[in-house]
Amino acid sequence: MNDGIVENLINALMKLPGIGRKTAQRLSFFIMSMSEGDVKTIANALIEIKEKARFCTQCFNITADEICSICRDPMRDKSKICVVEEPSNLIVIEKTKIYRGLYHVLLGALSPIDGITPEKIKISELLQRAKGNNASEVIIATNPNTKGETTANYLSQLLKPLGIKITRIAYGLPIGGDIEFADEVTLSKALEGRREL
Secondary structure, eight states, X not given: OOHHHHHXXXXXXXXXXXXXXXXXXXXXXXXXXXXXXXXXXXXXHHHHHHHHOEEOTTTOOEESSSSOHHHHOTTSEEEEEEEESSHHHHHHHHHTTOOOEEEEEOSSOOBGGGTBOGGGTTHHHHHHHHHHTTOSEEEEOOOSSHHHHXXXXXXXXXXXXXXXXXXXXXXXXXXXXXXGGOOHHHHHHHHHTOOOO
16 A cells, blocks of 8 residues: 555645644544545535635625525524624524524634734624614624624624614523533623523
8 A cells, every 4th residue: 555645645634623643644544444435425525615615795604605595594584693703603503493583704703913803804794784684683693702702892882883782692601510610701701691580
């Protein structure tokens, strides 16, 4: 067996985020044990996503069409816009099957230190949508970290003058977790996000 072809696959897999050499080796040997049909299915899916994937012209979700299926869905509540950082965040929220409004994907979060300023993410497009769609509520669902909080605060300042209800997702203690193991920030956010029973 030619070591070069195995090494090529290992090096290719290491280009993926979070995949180190050991994981890439394990995946390489697993791929070699798969049927040719399964490997071709994976290879074709990778090629297809590179050739056909694009951003929805309305919400910036990933789609193969000009407008994604969520934006096209007549059953969605068009008065609500949930703002997320990345398309992967949208997928997680959709899996809950609770939220039935529209989305807006920023394609990043503000981080002046990294050169990510408001012009580099989809903030102006959000403002246009909020004004044009007669949105009654914008739900800010950015990540609960420094970049996400900075982005949430910035968006709130821009959207409040429009007279739109601005909400922030609650976050805090995970279900099944013990309070004694929670850090102060998580516990404070859990207290802030409390609701009436």
